[in-house]
Amino acid sequence: MKGVLLVNLGSPDSPEPKDVKKYLGEFLMDERVIDVPLWARTLLVKGIILNTRPKASAAAYKKIWWEEGSPLIVLSERLKDGVQEHTDLPIALAMRYGSMTIKEGLQELVNKGCDDVFLIPLYPQFAMATTETILVLAEEIRQAHFPNLKMDSLPAFYNKPDYIDVLSNSIKQSLEGKDFEHLLFSYHGVPERHIKKSDITNSHCKIDGSCCATPSKAHEFCYRHQCLEVTRLVGEKLNLEPGTFSTSFQSRLGFDPWLQPYTDRTIERLGKKGIKTMAIATPAFVSDCLETLEEIAMEGEEIFHEVGGEKFTTIPCLNTDKNWVALLGKWINEWSKANVVA
16 A cells, blocks of 8 residues: 655744754754764754754744644645645655654554555755755664565655746745845755765766756756756746846855855845845745744845835745645655556
8 A cells, every 4th residue: 555755844842942952953963964073063063052042043933933833834734634635645744853753654654554655855956954864764764663665755846847837826926916126036055065965976066157057967966956947947937037036045054155145145135236125935945934934034024124125025835835735646646656566
């Protein structure tokens, strides 16, 4: 019997500092998130970050927390329920970090009689710190606890035409009747070294002005290329004029070089340049979360107004958009049919 496991990032159990600290500890100690030797990661995370950051992060979570709980969790649960209406296969939901573990999600499907699971990381683009860490952990859990379970996964879907259609239509609907001089596509940032570590050619990714636009098999795992490609494809789909849209990267941590340009500085630059109305989309996320609801919709808007901007429109993630829900159902059913044993 086949089943589906949707996997998103995760969230603290509450916006209280103790729960935020526990969550950040698990998240930041992941070797694919902070990819330095264990001793250095331990010193940085447990010696510094967990003694300074949880209180501030908890305050940020409190700003966006819903009555039902974490927006990311609530929206992911609604997505799961919506997708279930489009397929007969049992669907479970798990998070890479936090209480809703991948092991529990797989166990739920096994308990329902599943011996073949379609794992769907809810990230359009591939990155070490998102898709890869989910796939690696899921395989470790499968080998240790469910050795007879077969498991496939959905590859990065950043350039699939049906996904671009859904994303473009969602952005278009959000902007209907709203003026904007510039549309910014903001993606979650990663250290530049992650891009080079993911380069399967060991030579293509130079993070310059040309490598992401030059065809290469390295693009299959290049987060930067995949982000830029989403921006390009959506720009084409929406017939956006050159110069009226651009790409940036948010949420950097530490002092190492991260992908640029940075979102906060880009918002500031656009405002200082005289842009009075702007909109911002966050296509690295399929569900609204702290990074979209607080970092962009609150902090980003504040930056824009401080430098003279007037109207700042935050475009919601796909969340439970009916076309997005239906598309996931379609991909699941296509996988199921393709894996029928003759």
